[in-house]
Amino acid sequence: MVSAIFGAMDSVLSKLASLLTFEYKLLKEVKQDITFMKYELESMHAFLKKMSEVEDELDEQVKFWRKEVRELSYDIEDYIDEFVIRLKDEPRCELHGISSFISRIAKLIVSTRDSHQIAKEIRGIRASVGEASRRHKRYKVDDTLSKPSKVTVDPRLPALYKDASDLVGIDGPKNELIRRLTEGVSGPELQLKVVPIVGSGGLGKTTLANQVYQNLEGVFESQAFVSVSQKPDLMKILRDILSAIGYNGLEVAWDEGKLIHEVRKYLRFVRYFVVLDDIWSISVWEILRCALPENNRSSRIVVTTHIADIAKACCAPHHCDVYHLKPLDSATSRRLFFRRICGSEDSFPGHVKGEVEKILKKCGGMPLAIISIASLLATKAQIKEQWEIVNRSLEYGLDKHTGFEGMNWILSLSYNHLPQHLKTCLLYLCMFPEDYIISKDILVQQWIAEGFVCPEHGRKLEVGYSYFNELINRSMA
Known part of the structure; x- marks a missing residue:
């Protein structure tokens, strides 16, 4: 199976194992x-x-080494495919007598020459693999990966301190x-x-939950708002809940x-009333749910997540209505x-309004x-x-400006948390033009043809559809 992170590594390892079987008669040194x-x-x-588990913490050196290994896997796969073709026996000659004898001698000479040529090429590939391994040790890639990453400010933090008067389009959902x-x-x-x-990254789930939390202050006897995140520190989360609800006597050793x-x-x-913001796994929800008792006092829990299955799991064993946060409509976006940018649309020059429509789309x-984009444009002259x-x-993805960093960071969380096979399938969507209507059936069949779908019990089509549904479930498509 080909993947966005591993390249053809899985396929290469499988083919190398096949080459070592008795089916292929190779020289001992090969x-x-x-x-x-x-x-x-x-x-x-x-x-x-x-490395794939800490994608957002990788430095440039580690990424470069990973790219080298990935490209090497493609080269090796090409070599192996050529070897297999050359190692296959040619059709048996049906001639008899002197013609058959000459044919067998010629075949033996060709086979011997091919074997030595293969041995030479294999040694070249081995040298490349060995060099990649030595570079891994020489540059101490493991040490680089294990170093604590630099501390970054969570861009969701400002959402907790937004004044209600600054928010647009939140009153209805709130x-x-x-x-x-x-x-x-x-x-x-x-x-x-x-x-x-539930909703995709960047829709404002944290902002909405916080506004609801503030509006209900005083309605409940105890309240707590805690951020869970992708890599939760459960001990800290539980301590934050105790601190928020007014518990005294918290001990460090607990x-x-x-x-x-x-x-x-x-x-x-x-x-x-407890808000658990940004939950990424059902197992984390189940642990935190253990701490929040069913006490028959009209208590309330709000959970924000971008994964539909987690939202459904939060409802068990009681039925509840999952709130699906929708994108802003056109008028609210404007x-x-x-x-x-400038306070109101009335004071905005008309000669750039056409570009505004394209950007908002x-x-x-x-x-x-x-x-994020409005903040960037606010620093520029209103010139078309x-x-x-x-x-x-935006159209070509050259979003390296400072104003996009917060947006990219949050949206990349959802991507980095995808399993490897789903990352590859999601990236494949870049093959289609913008605003193109993609047929689910055709897309799944193309994933299968590209080798992105790992078969389970031989049912590739069903597995492909499950990949598609999982991307929808995770609000990624």
């Missing part, structure tokens, strides 16, 4: 070279897997969520209610089990954009994207030519 390459590449493959959360608080139904908010016990004990007879109603340059930069 088999030794192939065995060496197989062990080295297996080691590199394992390290590539480790009022709907408040209605769902306060419904039945003082009525006969006193059971715990969980309200998951482990995870003790912290869960104390949260449960404190909230057992309290009407509480209002948000012009507010950031590419933002797709994502508040984070609109704000300059705005056309920004529009072209």
Whole structure:
């Protein structure tokens, strides 16, 4: 299987293993070279897997080495495919007598020459693999990877301190969520209610949850807003919950089990409201859910996530309505954009409004994207030519400007958290023109033809459809 991170490494390892079987009659030294390459590449493959788990922490040196190994895998696969063709036996000669004898002699000479040529080429490939391995050690790639990454400011942090008057298009979703959360608080139904908010990165889930949280201050006896994130520190999260709900007597030595016990004990007879922002896995939700008791006091939990399956899991065992956060409509997108640029659309020059429409279309109603691009354009003169340059930069993906860093960081989280096979399938969408309607059936068949779909029990088509559904489920397509 070909992948965006590993290249053809999986395929190469499989083919090297096949070359070592009795099917192919290779010279002894050729088999030794192939065995060496197989062990080295297996080691590199394992390290590539480790790198894929910390994609956002890789420095340029590590990325360069990974690119080298990936390109090497493609070269090796090409060589192996050529070898296999040359090693295959030619059709048996049906001639008899002297003609048959001459044919067998000629075949033996060609076979011997090919074997030595193959041995020479294999030695060249082995040298390349060995050099990549030595460079890995020489540049201490492992040490570079293990170093703590530089501390960055989470761009979601400003969302927690946004003034309500600065927000556009949030009133409708906020009022709907408040209605769902306060419904039945003082009525006969006193059971715990969980309200998951699901939507892709950059739609404003954190901002919305925080506005709801602030508006409901005082309605509940205890409240807590905690950020979970992709790599959660559960001990810290549980300590933050205890601190927010007013718990006294927190001890440093307490482990995870003790912290869960104390949260449960404190909230057992309290009407509480807890927001768990940005959950990335069901297992993390299940652990945190253990700390939040079903106390029959109309308590509420809000969960934000970009993965639909997590939102559904949050509803179990009780039924709840998942809130799907939608992109901003065209009118609201315009209002948000012009507010950031110049206060209102009325004071904006008409000669660049055509470029604004193109830019907003590419933002797709994502508040984070609109704000990031508007912040960039606010530093530029309102000249059509300059705005056309920004529009072209968006069109061709040349988004290296400072104003895009926050947007890219958040959107890349969703991509980096994808399994390797889904990363490759998602990147394949770049093959289609902008605004092109893609047929699901054709897309899946193309994934299969490219070798992106790993078969399970021989049902490639079903597996391909599951890949497609998973991308939709993760709000990535």
